[in-house]
Amino acid sequence: MGATPDRRRRECSAGLVLGAGFLVSACGGPQSALDPAGEEAAEIAHLFWVMLAGAGLVWALVVGAAVFGGRFQRQPISDRAGLRLILWSGAFAPTLILAGLLIYGLRLMPVLRAAEPALRIEISAEQYWWRITYVGAGDVRIETANELRLPAGRAAELTLDSVDVIHSLWIPSLGGKMDMIPGRTNRLVLRPQRPGTYRGVCAEFCGTAHALMAFPVEVMPPADFDAWLVRQAAPATPGGDEAAFLANGCGGCHTVRGTAATGTIGPDLTHLAGRSSLGAGLMPNTPGNRRRFVADVERLKPGVRMPSFGMLAPAELDAILAYMESLR
Amino acid sequence: MLFRRDTANMWTLITPPTVWALHFLFCYVAAAIVCAKDPSWLPGLRLAIAGATLLALGLILLAGLQAHRHWGFGDDLPPHDEATDEDRQHFLGFATLLLVGLSAVAVLFGALPALFITECVR
Ligand SMILES: [Cu+2]
Numbered sequence: 001m002g003a004t005p006d007r008r009r010r011e012c013s014a015g016l017v018l019g020a021g022f023l024v025s026a027c028g029g030p031q032s033a034l035d036p037a038g039e040e041a042a043e044i045a046h047l048f049w050v051m052l053a054g055a056g057l058v059w060a061l062v063v064g065a066a067v068f069g070g071r072f073q074r075q076p077i078s079d080r081a082g083l084r085l086i087l088w089s090g091a092f093a094p095t096l097i098l099a100g101l102l103i104y105g106l107r108l109m110p111v112l113r114a115a116e117p118a119l120r121i122e123i124s125a126e127q128y129w130w131r132i133t134y135v136g137a138g139d140v141r142i143e144t145a146n147e148l149r150l151p152a153g154r155a156a157e158l159t160l161d162s163v164d165v166i167h168s169l170w171i172p173s174l175g176g177k178m179d180m181i182p183g184r185t186n187r188l189v190l191r192p193q194r195p196g197t198y199r200g201v202c203a204e205f206c207g208t209a210h211a212l213m214a215f216p217v218e219v220m221p222p223a224d225f226d227a228w229l230v231r232q233a234a235p236a237t238p239g240g241d242e243a244a245f246l247a248n249g250c251g252g253c254h255t256v257r258g259t260a261a262t263g264t265i266g267p268d269l270t271h272l273a274g275r276s277s278l279g280a281g282l283m284p285n286t287p288g289n290r291r292r293f294v295a296d297v298e299r300l301k302p303g304v305r306m307p308s309f310g311m312l313a314p315a316e317l318d319a320i321l322a323y324m325e326s327l328r
Numbered sequence: 329m330l331f332r333r334d335t336a337n338m339w340t341l342i343t344p345p346t347v348w349a350l351h352f353l354f355c356y357v358a359a360a361i362v363c364a365k366d367p368s369w370l371p372g373l374r375l376a377i378a379g380a381t382l383l384a385l386g387l388i389l390l391a392g393l394q395a396h397r398h399w400g401f402g403d404d405l406p407p408h409d410e411a412t413d414e415d416r417q418h419f420l421g422f423a424t425l426l427l428v429g430l431s432a433v434a435v436l437f438g439a440l441p442a443l444f445i446t447e448c449v450r
Contacts, residue, residue, distance in 0.1 A: 079405055095433050102437060106444045 031199040033172040037219065039191040040175030043108055054101060065089070117155035117189060121148070125160070125167035125180040125202065128209040128304065129267055129280040134229060142233045143255070145267030147275045149218045150174075151225035152195045160186045168204035171217050177203050192219040199281065208303035214281030235259075236270045239326035244319035248309065256327060266306060272327045291321055331390050336398040336420035343391045344424065344431035351384040352438050363448035370448060377442040384435045388428055395424035 027034040036042040077085070124131040134142040148171075150156050160169055162180040169188070170177040178188040202213035220228065235258025242259055245251065251261030257270040278285040278293055279301055293300060295310035295317065309317065333340055355377050362369045396402070398421030400414075408419035 083405065091429065102440060106440055109444055
């Protein structure tokens with residue numbers, strides 16, 4: 001009972017402003033559908049704001065009618081007038097509003113599906129990482145993993161598939177969500193506009209490490225992208241000694257192009273050290289994190305198929321990590 | 329036939345939603361088959377969906393005219409809750425009219441994607 005009503009009102013509005021600030025600050029960042037960096041995401045964000053405005057208007061009308069009925073209209077209206085009110089505001093008006101929103105939403109579908117992009121990227125979801133293959137002219141295939149790079153201002157066609165369970169690919173800053181279904185190839189066209197680093201995620205629960213199945217998306221100026229792709233196409237130029245890497249069976253699951261490591265069960269490691277994140281968006285790709293990952297992957301990423309190598313002699317682990325470090 | 333009935337019953341009541349269900353099945357099943365077998369038939373399919381939509385709306389309109397008659401042309405207001413044959417008829421007629429409205433809107437909404445989608449899968 002201490003605070004005066006006036007003071008309480010002031011505190012309350014200060015709290016509202018602060019809360020709104022937090023809410024608005026949450027709308028930006030590398031993984032926000034409300035802060036679009038590509039044409040598809042911009043269309044979807046626009047659709048959201050139109051829908052929100054429509055919903056706000058309907059809400060205001062309904063609450064307004066309730067207030068009017070409770071405060072001002074004290075006399076009962078006739079049965080016939082009541083029926084007419086129900087018919088118009090309960091049936092006709094919602095149908096017309098829904099029809100308008102439906103047509104507006106459907107209108108977007110051809111836009112989101114059009115175009116014959118020059119760049120095709122095959123993405124295969126596997127528990128719990130992403131196999132990413134750039135398909136260039138003449139069906140040249142350049143495989144990488146867990147990091148997607150796209151040229152700004154150019155359309156890219158992603159063909160999406162899964163090898164185990166249903167996953168879903170979602171890069172909120174660049175476009176809508178698309179399911180990845182075993183035995184079926186889905187298609188998603190993205191036209192990123194603003195260079196930057198964004199975050200993509202798996203948006204369909206797929207197992208224990210579902211929440212740890214993400215990837216950074218780097219939208220680059222087209223010239224930089226072309227140069228990067230040429231570097232990715234080249235085989236590995238390892239500087240370290242590959243003996244420990246091969247002796248411990250790493251090559252049974254991982255490919256390092258140009259070496260004896262040709263496994264295809266796990267991610268391609270040809271240019272591993274050049275990627276920004278480790279373990280499908282799990283953590284920054286630093287030497288310390290690579291050591292933690294190799295030694296203790298089963299604890300860091302439950303359900304992963306790779307065994308932990310923490311039991312190796314320190315010198316052996318050092319040799320493997322030095323080799324990985326050289327895969328630029 | 330479920331049309332030109334003197335009295336309303338369960339069958340006249342479910343006629344409009346049944347038309348809606350058949351129209352819905354036709355649109356989606358035919359689209360699935362065409363896109364799986366030969367996407368070049370899609371323009372023809374969109375025309376067929378337009379025809380099926382007109383047919384469905386026509387049948388729903390007929391059901392609506394009949395229901396309006398069973399309702400007694402709106403002489404009596406709801407709720408039709410007396411335990412009399414007349415009120416039973418009026419109730420069934422009125423309920424069918426509401427279903428006619430719902431089914432007509434649903435048929436239109438169900439056909440709308442065919443207006444916008446011009447290709448398979450892509
Ligand atoms: Cu997943």
